[in-house]
Amino acid sequence: MRGGAAPVTEPHAQIVVDERMLAAELQGDDARPASADVAAYALRLGDDALILAQQLSRWIARAPELEEDVALGNIALDLLGHARSLLRFSGAYDGRSEDDLAYFRDEAEFRCAWLFEQDNGDFAHTIARQLVASGYLFELYTDLQRSTDPALAAIAGKAVKEVEYHRDHAVQWTLRLAGGTAESRRRMVQALADIWPYVDELFRDDDLVDRLGGVAVRPATLRSRFDAVVAAVLAEEDLDVPAGPIAAGGGRAGRHFPTLGPILAEMQSLARRHPGATW
Secondary structure, eight states: OTTSOOOOOOOGGGGHHHHHHHHHHHHSGGGSOSSHHHHHHHHHHHHHHHHHHHHHHTTTTTSSSHHHHHHHHHHHHHHHHHHHHHHHHHHTTTTOOHHHHHHSOOGGGOOOOGGGGSOOOSHHHHHHHHHHHHHHHHHHHHHHTTOSSHHHHHHHHHHHHHHHHHHHHHHHHHHHHHTSOHHHHHHHHHHHHHHGGGTGGGGOOOHHHHHTBTTBOOGGGGHHHHHHHHHHHHHTTTOOOOOOOOOOOOGGGTOOOTTHHHHHHHHHHHHHHSTTOOO
């Protein structure tokens, strides 16, 4: 598809059955996390999806072509759906709703990785972030389908189908920009270099994952598959995998990149100004 328009994700009407199956799965006894650790794990995954959805939604009416307004909007909606399922599941442990977790936590209480907090930048930077994010999420949800927690496995089973389209969208745009004009190639190369320091944090194991053997996916086990896919994509346009510094990270522990505060201020302002309001 080199040089052509990047594909739009499948219409949401086609996954109604999956939505109903997921809702049914989450209505049973497994709708409440078995432990605080399981709730914390779901929370970090939900925060990743929520913040990335918020970031991508900013492209609506600003994308370089009309089709991308639709495509990025659909991807954002998919991610918002993942976030809702994960935050609803996490919050059930202590009685908080998905809205409580999305709108009424402060910056230090979020557990998203730094990659998802990076500015959209130009279109190439957004695509580079999407290439990494969707590549990571595809591998994560592929393995999470085998979780011993039925609710997490159900959420992953739905999410992986959508994230596969997100990854294809990012791959096609990466190739299109890298194989286009000299300027588009320069921007794509620069975007990859700027995003790459934040990749490492995604694949770090920690004590929470250690405690959740069988429930959580060990991030380090995903790295080789992720690297192989990205290397193959970049090789199509004779691009090297970036090398350079590794960002400190710390989002899983509540230490965030400076961009998260403004993201939350924008996302939470209406709910905090009118708490309890309904539409």
